[in-house]
Amino acid sequence: MQIGRRFKQTTSFQDRLSAFISGARYEANAAPGGADEYELRKKIRQAETAANIEAWASSPELQPPK
Template sequence: MQRRRFKNILSFPDRLSKEAERLREEADKLPPGQEREILLRKARQADTALRIEEWLSSPGLQSPK
């Protein structure tokens, strides 16, 4: 059995930012409560992952020698 492979159209940072934006828009439609807070937390996590990814791929970061 072979694994199905697919090619992502958007880069990883683009997918992260779009997911965070989607989660915030979905949270804005909900009344205050636990579900809304969960969506906002996931959006913050996506933003944090985006910042970490940018930091790791920055030219200033050197590989260990």
């Protein structure tokens, strides 16, 4: 049985998402349009949603039930 390789992330998930979003926005603004730009903007929306969910899940207001 082969064990998968694992590694520890050096940056936080939020930082990686924001870096992806900013880079993808730059690419989408430079894109001429069409299907490629649409797919890129779709990925940007998905990453923004993931960032919002991650921020909500890690917020101090979210408490486990007692």
